[in-house]
Amino acid sequence: MSIISFQNHVVGLAYIVLWTICLFGNGCVIYIFMKTKSLRTPTNMFIVNLAVSDLCMMTTQGPPVTFNAFVQRYWMFGEIGCKVYALTGGVFGTISILSMVVIGYDRYNVICKGFSGVKITPTKAVGIILCLWLYSTAVCVPPFFGWGGYAAEGTLITCSYDYLTQDWNHRSFMLYAFIFNYCVPMIMVISFYTQIVKAVVKHESALKAQAKKMNVDSLRSGEQQGDSAEIKIYLLLDQESSKGIQLRVAITNVMLWICIWSPYAIVVMTGCFGNMNLITPMVAALPSFLAKTASCLNPLVYAISHPKYREALSKEIPCLGIGPKLKGTVSNSKA
Secondary structure, eight states, rough: OOOOHHHHHHHHHHHHHHHHHHHHHHHHHHHHHHHHGGGGOHHHHHHHHHHHHHHHHHHHHHHHHHHHHHOOOSSSSSHHHHHHHHHHHHHHHHHHHHHHHHHHHHHHIIIIIGGSSSOOHHHHHHHHHHHHHHHHHHHHHHGGGGGGOOEETTTEEEEOOOOOSSSSHHHHHHHHHHHIIHHHHHHHHHHHHHHHHHHHHHHHHHHHHHHHTTOOOOOSSOOTTOHHHHHHHHHHHHHHOOHHHHHHHHHHHHHHHHHHHHHHHHHHHHHHHHHHGOOHOOOOOOHHHHHTTTHHHHHHHHHHHHHHHHHHHHOOOOGGOOOOOOHHHHHHOOO
């Protein structure tokens, strides 16, 4: 077996493993949230949309790569198949990114605005989700109409944006996609969570001032002097409340998204405007694969951190052995 065949087989196996994990994890998220009436809230509609986009991304990306890896050493579905593959990967990936932005906005709206914030009704949530899909399609579809292009990438068994062609038509589209697929969502997420942290710091100062007036060490029972700043933030935001836990989940997912998608964005911009010699087949393939791991990590984070989801999961799929966290256990973890 040649080195190229071995590499392709490894990539094919990795994609089928990712797809299997994604199918099971996101399938559980969709099933539990849709079946459990108490979980059908506007905020959780964004979570379900994230699970749907992740599931669609790996379902359209995983099996074709596996077929290519074990049947051919290169893309075997033709030019149209390459375009469809790249388009669906771009659209579903962008929807996942934007879903995280919307979840961040919802947390900002609740924590920073409170009762004065915009109330997200189910109708508004549906409208926002529809806008996410329209935005993602508008950003990713131009190569079908001649602006930019799609091409086989990396080890030639996957397709993506053509970021190695050096004419201005391709470069200008990649700059457009980089700004609206990556930079705009990143700026929005940073803005929302910066405001949240500012609100937390302000609230912390108010608590300390009030405690000083009352001549007590702390207004919160169980707080220890050795707590880290991060734990203190979580304690402020989450006094045994599901909203606080959802905030932790959202922050974790956003940080994962930044770490997972940034390498791919860097590779794309390097191919367009930097030293093309640095973009070897594996350098191109690995960040693309890394970006798709987000579809597997999101449901794991929700399953571990969302108490109501865990409770419903233990009831509906008890064979998994995942039970709800007991109050005593949660409290001890924060002490």
